[in-house]
Amino acid sequence: MSEVFDPLVLEAISLTLPSAAGPVEILRGLDVRVRSGERVALVGPSGCGKSSLIAVAAGLERPTGGKVMLFGQDLAGLDEDGRARLRRGRVSLVFQGFHLLPNMTAQENVAAPLEIARTPGATETARVWLDRVGLVARGRHYPHQLSGGEQQRVALARALACRPALLFADEPTGNLDAANAAHVADLMFDLVAETGAALVLVTHDETLAARADRAVRLRDGRVVETA
Numbered sequence: 001m002s003e004v005f006d007p008l009v010l011e012a013i014s015l016t017l018p019s020a021a022g023p024v025e026i027l028r029g030l031d032v033r034v035r036s037g038e039r040v041a042l043v044g045p046s047g048c049g050k051s052s053l054i055a056v057a058a059g060l061e062r063p064t065g066g067k068v069m070l071f072g073q074d075l076a077g078l079d080e081d082g083r084a085r086l087r088r089g090r091v092s093l094v095f096q097g098f099h100l101l102p103n104m105t106a107q108e109n110v111a112a113p114l115e116i117a118r119t120p121g122a123t124e125t126a127r128v129w130l131d132r133v134g135l136v137a138r139g140r141h142y143p144h145q146l147s148g149g150e151q152q153r154v155a156l157a158r159a160l161a162c163r164p165a166l167l168f169a170d171e172p173t174g175n176l177d178a179a180n181a182a183h184v185a186d187l188m189f190d191l192v193a194e195t196g197a198a199l200v201l202v203t204h205d206e207t208l209a210a211r212a213d214r215a216v217r218l219r220d221g222r223v224v225e226t227a
Contacts, residue, residue: 005072007166007198008034008057013066015052015221026052027063028221036165039192039199041209044218050202053218054168057200058091059083071165089117092159092197094188096171098151100143100158106130106150107139110158117162129157133187149180156188163195170202185211 015027027049034040042050055061056068059075068075073086100109107126114122130136133153143151152172159167172188173181185208192199201212209215217225 004036005069006033006035007071008032008200009067009069010053010057011067011069013053013056013068014064015049015056015061016064026221027056029066030218030221030223032057032216032223034166034198034200037196037198038214039189039201039212041201041203041212041215042218043203043206043209043215044224046204048218049221050218051170054093054170054200054202058093058168059087089119089162090165092162092164092167094152094155094159094167094169094172096174098143098148098155098175100151100154102143105140105142106135106146106154109143109154110161113158114161119162125161126157129161130154132191133157147180149176149183152176152180152184153187156184156191160191160195160197164197166198166200167192168200168202171204172201173203173205173208181205 010030010032013027013030016023016025030053042053044050052061056063059070070086071090075083078086101112104112107130110129111122111126114125127136127139130139133156135150135153138146138150169188173184176184189211203209215227216223
């Protein structure tokens with residue numbers, strides 16, 4: 001029987017970045033573990049290192065020290081291409097700024113990662129997932145023809161269409177009004193539960209954080225509380 005690994009384990013993670021005023025410590029010895037299907041909120045004031053932690057955890061930024069284990073694989077032993085291969089189909093990200101491709105329709109945006117991964121039936125899967133977020137009728141519209149809430153729902157469909165084992169969501173409701181934020185949050189939690197994906201959610205919204213299984217509170221690049 002093959003060994004089953006937690007999706008994400010961070011051990012003693014530190015991150016120091018250069019600046020005009022000298023090196024800046026962003027993360028300082030963080031330990032975080034995310035189990036399969038678990039929903040974890042990262043909360044704390046602006047500048048405490050939440051988004052940097054997401055970048056390190058997803059293999060988009062190399063830590064200065066410590067170990068990142070993604071699905072049991074030590075990212076230190078992988079180059080950029082190797083990290084991309086490890087993420088493909090297993091890790092998805094949703095950002096505050098949507099990051100849809102402007103020259104593609106909503107349906108094409110959702111289908112694009114599936115086509116890159118050579119997933120059969122990418123177009124039909126994209127249609128199904130747009131329907132799941134209530135936007136199948138808007139499938140031929142371009143991002144500039146969609147509201148902010150609609151764009152984020154397309155981004156959510158794109159992220160989950162490949163049924164990843166781990167979803168990183170960095171302030172996914174931060175650019176939305178209250179009604180759209182609530183709708184996107186409901187969809188995200190419902191669809192994550194349905195797919196069985198683990199969720200790592202960065203948010204300033206305490207109400208949103210309370211919906212997670214537990215919250216990890218950061219301050220000055222350190223974990224100060226886990227509850």
